[in-house]
Amino acid sequence: EAGVTQSPRYAVLQEGQAVSFWCDPISGHDTLYWYQQPRDQGPQLLVYFRDEAVIDNSQLPSDRFSAVRPKGTNSTLKIQSAKQGDTATYLCASSPPQGGSAETLYFGSGTRLTVL
Amino acid sequence: GQQVKQSSPSLTVQEGGISILNCDYENDMFDYFAWYKKYPDNSPTLLISVRSNVDKREDGRLTVFLNKSGKHFSLHITASQPEDTAVYLCAAVDSNYQLIWGSGTKLIIKP
Numbered sequence: 561e562a563g564v565t566q567s568p569r570y571a572v573l574q575e576g577q578a579v580s581f582w583c584d585p586i587s588g589h590d591t592l593y594w595y596q597q598p599r600d601q602g603p604q605l606l607v608y609f610r611d612e613a614v615i616d617n618s619q620l621p622s623d624r625f626s627a628v629r630p631k632g633t634n635s636t637l638k639i640q641s642a643k644q645g646d647t648a649t650y651l652c653a654s655s656p657p658q659g660g661s662a663e664t665l666y667f668g669s670g671t672r673l674t675v676l
Numbered sequence: 677g678q679q680v681k682q683s684s685p686s687l688t689v690q691e692g693g694i695s696i697l698n699c700d701y702e703n704d705m706f707d708y709f710a711w712y713k714k715y716p717d718n719s720p721t722l723l724i725s726v727r728s729n730v731d732k733r734e735d736g737r738l739t740v741f742l743n744k745s746g747k748h749f750s751l752h753i754t755a756s757q758p759e760d761t762a763v764y765l766c767a768a769v770d771s772n773y774q775l776i777w778g779s780g781t782k783l784i785i786k787p
Contacts, residue, residue, distance in 0.1 A: 602682075602765050602777030603720065616774075651719050665775060667719035 562586065564668035566652050572674045573642045581637045581671045585654030589666070591615075594627055594637050595651040597670070603651055609635065642675045649673070679703050680768050682778035691787050695753040699766030699778050702747065706776070708769035709742055711751045713762050714780070720765055724751070756785045 565584040573579055585592050591610050595603035606625065607617040611632035620627065624643075629635040639646055649670040656664055681700045689695045697711070710725035724740050726733045726749075731742050739752045753760055766778040 602680075602767075602779050603775075604777070605774065608774075649719075665722075667721075670719045 564652055564654050564666050566650075566668035566671055568671055569669065570672050570674075572676065574676055575643055576641050579639050579642060579673065581650050581652075581673075583635045583637070583652030583668060585633065585635070585652070586656075586666055588656060589654035590632070590657050591655045592629055592635050593651075593653040593655075593665075594620075594635070595653065596646075596648045597651055598648045606637070639673075642673070644675045647673060647675050679770075680766060680776045680778045682766055682781050684781050685779070686782040686784065688784045688786060689756050691756060691758060691785055693756050695751075695756045695760065695783055695785070697751040697753075697764050697766070697781050697783065698748065699750065700748050701768050701776075703768070703770060703776075704747075705771050706768035707771075709740070709749045710767045710769075710775075711738075711740060712765040712767060714765060715762050723764075753783075756783075758785045758787055761785050 564586055567582050571579050593608040594606045596606050597603040605619055607620045607627045608615050609629040612629050624640045627637045649672045651670045652668045653665050679702045707728040711723045712720035713723050714720045724735050724738045726740050726742050733740050737754045742749045761784050763780045763782050765780045767775045770776055
């Protein structure tokens with residue numbers, strides 16, 4: 561079974577530039593999560609979807625960040641005007657229907673963003 | 677405030693010793709607790725987890741202990757090896773099926 565796929569693996573930007581991250585969840589997983597993880601810290605949830613609907617985006621900086629999952633499968637997270645404080649690894653995870661435990665949450669390998 | 681706390685940002689253990697990583701939580705409604713390992717530049721990998729009706733679970737060199745009355749759970753790694761060096765994240769699942777993460781403890785195993 562293919563895992564959660566993310567691209568790109570790395571991104572390096574100047575402040576003010578835009579960047580998009582892409583996530584392909586495991587087939588059949590209805591819930592998709594985007595996390596921001598600064599180095600040596602725990603992941604912080606930014607937004608999560610169930611199918612194509614946004615369930616919670618309260619932690620997403622809405623002035624510069626946006627996330628979509630138009631067909632309830634792949635998802636894109638975009639940063640419009642990156643800041644140095646956005647430097648982190650961006651993790652995508654997915655879980656199957658009724659998955660509510662740590663054992664049903666599958667992570668991608670992440671996109672490591674550096675903003676200079 | 678932080679619902680899940682790892683108060684030790686780092687821990688150094690001699691090779692062969694027991695590594696003990698600790699996690700405290702605030703929410704009585706958490707019903708699932710987990711430990712993840714994160715290598716640099718990699719996503720978290722689930723190591724071991726327990727439901728709230730279990731106070732101990734073993735898997736090889738790993739044991740997780742859950743103390744519900746103390747709102748505390750810990751990970752014990754016996755016979756610690758240099759390849760155990762990594763950041764360890766604890767997490768708890770809340771009633772909305774969301775993982776609430778600790779900030780991580782960097783474990784260093786000294787040869």
